[in-house]
Amino acid sequence: MEQKEILALKKTAANIRKGVIIATGAAGSGHPGGSLSITDIMAYLYFKEMRINKEDPRHPDRDRFVMSKGHCAPVLYATLAEKGFFPKEDLATLRKTESYLEGHPNMNSVPGVDMSTGSLAQGMSAAVGMALAGKVDKKDYYVFVGMGDGELEEGQVWEASMAAAHYKLDNLICFVDYNGLQIDGKITEVMNPEPIAEKFEAFGWYVQSIDAHDFEQIEKAVKNAKKQKGKPNMIVAHSTKGKGVSFMENQAGWHGKAPKQEERDRALAELDEYIASLEV
Helix, strand or coil: CCHHHHHHHHHHHHHHHHHHHHHHHHHCCCCHHHHHHCHHHHHHHHHHHCCCCCCCCCCCCCCEEEECCHHHHHHHHHHHHHHCCCCHHHHHHCCCCCCCCCCCCCCCCCCCCCCCCCCCCHHHHHHHHHHHHHHHCCCCCCEEEEEECHHHHCHHHHHHHHHHHHCCCCCEEEEEEECCEECCEEHHHHHCCCCHHHHHHHCCCEEEEEECCCHHHHHHHHHHHHHCCCCCEEEEEECCCCCCCCCCCCCHHHCCCCCCHHHHHHHHHHHHHHHHHHHC
């Protein structure tokens, strides 16, 4: 990947992070921490990798994305808005009674949302079905999934993982947003899902581990995944919860807490300063 592409993706990711802050700040609720940790992956997928069209969000041959950790709807909405699926101004209506931007993704009301999610692990199961349908229909689209590391505590993840391997769904590429924190604290203390990579390997997946904030590593992992035949793909993405906002980073308290006005302004100022440094 050329340096100018990396810079463009960094700027895009920063603008998506701004969207997360604006949305959760205006709502007074929501989940900024895990939204910020998966932002770089979202920026890469939607602005470099996925075959999608904002003019035809339901095209049958498009690539699909399932945000299995549906509470991170703010980053999905911010990404879609940045891509042009709907106006950025609408982000400030998140969770409002009259808004189509609900607290969890709704495929029936939000352009570009491929699956309604919220109950953890169900998105993974839906993605397996979507990938299997692609195989049956002899389509060449890929199904991408964003999962939380705390989500791995759900048994349904592992049922879906068995099915994905059984049906040899090599058109399925999943990312675990491995930031180590969930709403109640460290994942290793709540219900330890580790070792994550080794477990998916044992379930018959092709597994890679990367830095979730390194665009070159993200791209390399996706390209490697697309070369695999006969196995589903898991990319364990080591990330920082609250990435990009100094006072939110590595703080479990920001899992499900919205920034107040002063915090919102401080976060946006940090992101604007970062964008300005990229432009220099």
